Amino acid sequence: MLRAPLVIEYPFERTTGPVVGAFLTGLRERILVGITGADGRVIVPPIEYDPVTAEDLTELVEVGPGGVVTACAWVARPDARQPLDHPFAWALIRLDGADTAMVHVVDAGSPDRIAVGTRVTPRWRDERVGAIGDIECFVIEETS
Amino acid sequence: MTLVLPESLRDVEAVTRVATPARLEYDFTAGRATTTFLRGILEHKILGEACPICHKVYVPSRGACPSHGVPTSEIVELAGPGVLVSYCVVNVAFHGSVMELPYVGGLIQLEGADMFLMHLIQEASPDEVRIGQWVEPVWRDDADLEATLESIRYFRPLDRPDATVDEAGHVVSWGPATRGGAA
Numbered sequence A: 001m002l003r004a005p006l007v008i009e010y011p012f013e014r015t016t017g018p019v020v021g022a023f024l025t026g027l028r029e030r031i032l033v034g035i036t037g038a039d040g041r042v043i044v045p046p047i048e049y050d051p052v053t054a055e056d057l058t059e060l061v062e063v064g065p066g067g068v069v070t071a072c073a074w075v076a077r078p079d080a081r082q083p084l085d086h087p088f089a090w091a092l093i094r095l096d097g098a099d100t101a102m103v104h105v106v107d108a109g110s111p112d113r114i115a116v117g118t119r120v121t122p123r124w125r126d127e128r129v130g131a132i133g134d135i136e137c138f139v140i141e142e143t144s
Numbered sequence B: 001m002t003l004v005l006p007e008s009l010r011d012v013e014a015v016t017r018v019a020t021p022a023r024l025e026y027d028f029t030a031g032r033a034t035t036t037f038l039r040g041i042l043e044h045k046i047l048g049e050a051c052p053i054c055h056k057v058y059v060p061s062r063g064a065c066p067s068h069g070v071p072t073s074e075i076v077e078l079a080g081p082g083v084l085v086s087y088c089v090v091n092v093a094f095h096g097s098v099m100e101l102p103y104v105g106g107l108i109q110l111e112g113a114d115m116f117l118m119h120l121i122q123e124a125s126p127d128e129v130r131i132g133q134w135v136e137p138v139w140r141d142d143a144d145l146e147a148t149l150e151s152i153r154y155f156r157p158l159d160r161p162d163a164t165v166d167e168a169g170h171v172v173s174w175g176p177a178t179r180g181g182a183a
Helices: A017-028 B031-042
Strands: A003-010 A013-015 A032-036 A060-063 A067-075 A088-095 A102-106 A119-124 A135-140 B017-019 B022-029 B046-050 B074-078 B082-090 B103-110 B116-121 B134-139 B152-157 B171-173
Touching (some): A017 A060, B082 B116
Antiparallel strands (some): A013 B017, B103 B116
């Protein structure tokens, strides 16, 4: 029986809309932004409509850059498709000034260095294009 | 709705598009019938399979007759030439295409087959390609044959009187239409 690798690639490109566009513009400029919800809570990444009242949201605000881990999962054996080539954590990170958490990568070194409550800060790429990968990963904040 | 940006983002060019490519990696197992077909290609042969009940010849066969639900057990070697039953002139490039525009994609009913093969039509300018036209495969050199339909590089026109193709797109006569009474 014949077998062969079969690879299908779709080169999709999306338009972002103004709100997600502002978030991505911020990433390119090393600035993290959220949006103020109808109840005053700051939602990160920003969304176009309030999750409760569905009204338009318009007020983008700077958050971060540091934040706190609210949940995490350790990846002991990353495969080639994952963002880092060595063990790392996927984490929900609530950025300073935000009321919601977003998912990103934490290059923590070992699983005993990361837990709920760990403070992290972004490691930016030198070449940024306006995409979530402009943050290469988060790293554990140095305590002084 | 007017968006209020933080000051730090007011004088920079806004991002409006983002690349979100998708990639799917499969390990494809050809199955019994497609393996037979592709092993034939390695030997410069086009192998179809016939239904033991209706005797329709499928190429490439999927291993069973869709009308009768029985295995297509009889292997039939086809000569190669066939008739264009439909075609499309491609004038717009798509991402990743290496073809020079315009080019023709054709649906070909090989002589002796009851289904169609899709392939490139070359050595013919798009404005002379027509339904009913005979075409023949142009193979790679034997040393370069691989277990893929790309071992047939393309089909090219064959100098033979056009066949007759009905409105449903099937060859009804492999020769020119005969008109009652006409010489």
